[in-house]
Structures are given as structure tokens and as C-alpha cells.
Amino acid sequence: MARIVRHTHRAGRPTVVVVSARGDTTDELIRQALELNPSPSARESDQLLATGENQSAALLAMALHEIGVPAMSLTGPQAGILADGRHGAGVIAAIDTSRVLRHLDDGNVVVVSGFQGMDTHGDIITLGRGGSDTTAVALAAALDAASCEIYTDVDGVYTADPRIVPGARVLSHVDAGVMTEMAFAGAQVLHSRAVELAAVHGMDLQVRSSYTQSAGTTILGRSCQQVMESQGFVTAVTHDREVVWAQVRATRPAPGLATVVFDALAQKSVPVDLVSWSGPGESEPRLGFALHRRDLPVAQDLLAQLAAELGCVTELDDQVGKLSVVGTGLLNRPEYTVRMLLALSAAGITPSWGATTQLRSSVIIPADRLTEAVTTLHREFELDRDDAESMPA
Template identity: 40%
Template sequence: MALLVQKYGGTSVGSVERIKNVAERIAEFYRQGHDLIVVVSAMSGVTDQLLQLASQLHPEPSEREIDVLLSTGEQTTIALLSIALHALKIPAVSLTGAQAGIVTDGKHTRAKILNISPKRIKELLQQRNVVVVAGFQGQNVEGHITTLGRGGSDLTAIALSAVFHAECCQIYTDVEGVYTADPRIVPTARKIDEISYDELLEMAASGSKVMQARSVEFAKKFKVPFEVRSSFTNVAGTIVKEEVSAMEKVVVRAVSLEPSQAKVTILGVPDKPGIAAKVFCRLAEAEINVDMIVQNISDHGLTDITFTVHKNFLKKALVALESVVSEISAREVRATEGIAKLSVVGIGMRSHSGVAAKLFSSLAEAGINVQMISTSEIKISVIIDEKEGKRAAQIVHDAFQLNNPL
């Protein structure tokens, strides 16, 4: 039978009862004759609890020790799930990321996978064990525990699927798949049967929390198709795979809303070569991710540069800009919170016109002002007032008739 890689998120293993349910699901696949590598996250809430404990001891704890601390969350889950499988008479062995042969670079709290040694897992599979692997973690070449950052368990599962050429990679979560919008924001959102890597990447970059962008990028690079589905039902999920021509028939695949954004404008910037480089190099040095960027037309040798960041990084961005603003002789810096990014995504945009017109018309008719615009080949994003976010998402979703079955 086939080799399956399954990943279960924190909500799927959030209690003893849920771990038992996951074990029953795994046991069913095992009894059908499948080989199984199962990747798990920490139980929901555990990672936050561990971080709170660390913060009570030190305001800025060592990243190395944070990795050691957080890795225990997944290690608890792998042991509990293996015990639950043993209770069902299913042979199972739990492995930490290091024991599973996952080698990373040395960047603590946001490491990248460099290599996976398959020997140990292969031996256990040959002995007909279910191999339960701690997601989100690995070990660097010096033997230190490292973690992969937010959504790292998804990355672990997809990387293992690539290395072992799994027949199927299933990402189990608390939703039944990828939707045309967040159902909590747009109640009429519909589950998507198939979506391309590029579309899901753009959704992830636009605020969708279904999958971490790094995981999707890895899947695309190594051509690993995967399914996002619920661990609470047996309903088929969403298949994420390489683009096929039939996908272009759908002009807009989904609407994404990313709240909690902030806008920074540097006024009176000299319009000459190297100025923008100085600004954004300084932000990069502070490890601040900048999203949308707009530069106004030059007037009398001066221009304005506006960009957006997550509001949690606004203070850090302003501190980083303090010295560079005087260095480039800019007039002042202004910051605005309370904004959101609304995006429409679809590979059909490459071959169909009128998407921008419909997007802007629908927002205008609803009296929603657009503050900034950014485009890519398969995405259009706008910045709007955060208070209008949910209403705008529903309006745009309706305008493109995304609630209608294909």
C-alpha cells in the first residue's frame, strides 16, 4: 500500500479525547495496509503558555533556550499520540525532529531545513511502525535544537513527503479545507476543491491563516501536492497542486483580509538615487517585513514614500527610521494604524480583464475608500479602513460571485 504523511495541528490534538480521535483515524489507515509518517504540533495553547513562563523569568530570553523550551510542546504530543496508538494495538514510535534526522541551519526560532537523513525513519517503517514525528523542530550541525517558526509543523510534513516520495500528504486542521474567504468573516464563503500553489501563496501573503507561506513555497519547489482537510470530519478537503490550464477558467479564486496593519509615510524625501535603498536597508537590518510600498510623483525634487507593516512592528519601524530620516534630510514621518489589507487572488487574472474595475467599483458603490493599491500577476490588494474590513470582504466576495458552485 501507499506511504502517507499526515500532519495534525494543535487544535486536532488539543485534548486527550482529541488525541484518541486522531489515533483512531491513524489506526484505520494503518489497518488498510498503509505506511504512515505522522507529524504533530504542540497541543493548542501550550506554546503560548511556555512563552509566558519564559517572559516571567526574563524580558528577552535567549533564542537558543526558547527553542529548547518550545520543542517540548511537540515532544509531549508525539509521546501521548504514540501511547494512544499502543492502546489500540498499533505499533508506533515517537521521534523528535533531531531523532528523525532533520538538520537545519543555525538560525534559532526561525531555522531553515538543510537536509533530512531518512535512515532511522526508513528502518522503523520497514518494521511496520507508525512513525510519529515532532513537527516545527530540528537540530543544527552543532547539535543544538532549533525551531522552524510559525507554521513549522506544516513545513516538516511537506519536507518529509518530499524526501520519502509519499503517495499523499494530508494537512489536518480545524477547517475542512481552503475557502473562498475566511468563513468567520464571510459566512457565504465556499470550500475550494483545488487550488494552485501560487494562488495559496498569494492568499498566505494576504492574511489567510490556512497555511504558512514557507510550507507552500517548499511544496511548490519540490512538487509535493497536498490536501488540507479537517481532523473532525471525513469530508474531502482542498487539493493544493501545480497549476493546470483548467484553473484559469476561474478568474478570482478567493478574497483575503489582513487586519491589524499600519501605514508609515516619510514626507519630503529627496528624489535621487540611493535614498529608497537607505530607508529599506535600515528596516531590513531591524528585521522588519515591509508589505506594500508606494512612492509619489516627484514635486520640486521631493517625493513621499509610503509603506505598510503589521501594527506589532510599527514602533520598531519608527525607531529604525529615526536616524535614517535625518540622514536623508526627509521632512518628517507619519504613522497611521487602524487599516487592513483586502486582496483578490486568482490565476485567471492573467488571461481575463476587468478584475480591477469590478473590485474598485464594488468598493466605491459601498462608500469604501481605497488608500493604497498594489498588484501582482494574480493578485490585487488595497488598503482600507480596518473598521470596513469585514463589510468590504463580503461585498467583494459577492461581486465576484464566489459563493456560487463552479
């Protein structure tokens, strides 16, 4: 990574690098915390987890010094990143770029710790999953940067997880809206919040490998209908093993049950997906939704409290996965959802819940069938074809 940065710096372009923690550092820090306390303080957890990115920033700056590149590492707060929200799920509220610009003017590469900012109390607050991607895009926007490049360990954005589908292809271009859905549906190469932020600022993102010279994938911040149409209606198959299916059933009439439940989750910044609920005429109102496994502890506490207050029964199933076909115009092309369901049925896989939007058709299936299901749908929509981007599925 230092050699890539050196190449950019020698080309005369002022450069800011945002880093995340290396490898399994964050997971290891979480493990250490849980060994000491099964319910660690959210504030102290953020204090701890932020050190993973700080290590990366300092080490990259040292590596740059070694190869003759002047560099300065900054933590998120030192880089002027201010954040709101709860610990572990903060959002960037503002960025004071004065210190970053000062170091750039001095000829330094500025290496910034991603995933973190400072709240109004002066405390570290981490930004949740994908926080380093979001930090990079937010800084690029605040600095009015000419480009924002995301370097990772894969060659770009694939039509499916290449570890599961050997025939998966790297997509040369992906519309921001499609990429947001892919990220939210389980594609791990880029976080949905980062893509959304880039789209708001009309910024293209370049996703490429730090190990190869491949062209990678361009995420189009300015939506282009011509490009969207040339990609075909089905762009990729994604999956997410880290989901939990929740069902809430009222044992007595409960007007506004969905509103109460989702309002409580929203106040704790817990996003939900594939929402479904019964009509007002039901004697036992029910609602169901998918949530991410990382949000389960918070959601469990909230649902237990609501169950006691409203007389509800809550069921949580963590032996499921979310499977999605992502593309464009899926509501206008219902035959694609039908093809998805028929292909799964032919493989003996029965979804339990599902929903379709213009950009995504998702179902909940048993976790132990996810790998087979991804391969099945990738084959069904012929996404391994070299000309798949230029032809309807």
C-alpha cells in the same frame, strides 16, 4: 487524529505524522516568557516554544499505543531536520531521514515535532509561522512520499473565512500559485512556504478536516492551466488583520533609500508586501510597505537605526488590515480590480494603498472595516455560487 492514523497504518502504508502545538499552547508559552522578561533571549525562546510541538508528538504516540498502533515520537532534531537562519525564523536546510526510515522499517508510525530543527551549533531553531506545515512537506519530499495530507479544524480551503462569510464555499481544487498568494494574503489554513515547497517538488497536497469525512481541498503541486481556467478568474477573498503599514520619509535627498531599507529587513528575514516608493526627483523620497505584526519588534529596531543614520522619519500604523482578491490573470483583467474598488467605495470604504499582480489584488484599509469588506467582495464576485469554480467572475 490517532484513529485516522490507525486507518492509514492498517492499510499497510508506512506513515509519518508531523504535529504542531495544541490550541493556544504557543501563545501561552510566549506569555509566560514575557512575564519573566520583556525581551527574552531568542535562543531561549526557541528552546521554550519547541516544547509545545514535543508535547503533541509524545501525546499522539501515547494515544496510538493505547489503540494498538506501534509508534515512536521524535523531536525535529531527532528526525534529522537541520535548519539555517535566525532564531524564530529558521528555514529547513537538509533532512537526514535515516532514523525515520529505520523506525518505519520496524513497523512504527513515526510522529515528528513540527516547527523545529537543529542549527550548526546543535541548538534548537524554530521555523516561524506555519513551520509545522513546512516540516510536513519537507519530510514528504525527503522521503519521496506518495502523498502529503494536511489535517486541520476546517473542511478545506474556502472562498473566504467562513467565520465571517457564512456563504463561503470549500474549493475542491486550488492551483499552487493561487494557494501561495492566498496564504500570504491571510488565509490561515495553510502556510505559503509549505505550498511553495510542494510546488517545487511537484507534490499535491490534500487539506481536510480531522473531524469530518469531507473530501477537502487538493492543492495542485503541478500547475494545470486547464484547472486554473475552470476555477474562474477570482478564486477567493482573503484578509489579514496582523499587518502594519510602514512609511519611511527622508528629510533630505537619500539616493538608494529603498535599497538600504529593504536590504536591512532582508538580512533579518523580514518579508514585506505592497511595496511603493517615490521617484528620484522627489525632494523628500518616500517609501511604504506592509509587514506582519510578528516582525514589528525587529523592524522597529532596524527602522529606528536607519532613521538616525539617514535622517529619515518613520511612521507605523497598526490600525489597518490587508484585503485581497485572489485568482488568475488579474493584470490581464483590470476590470476586476476596478470592480473591487467600486464595491468598496459603494460601502464607504476607502483604501489607502494597493497593488495588483497576476494572482492577487490587495489593498490596505482600516482594520475595523475588514469584516464588512470581505463580505462585500465575496458578494460582488458571486463566490457563494455553486458553479463559481467553473465560470469567470
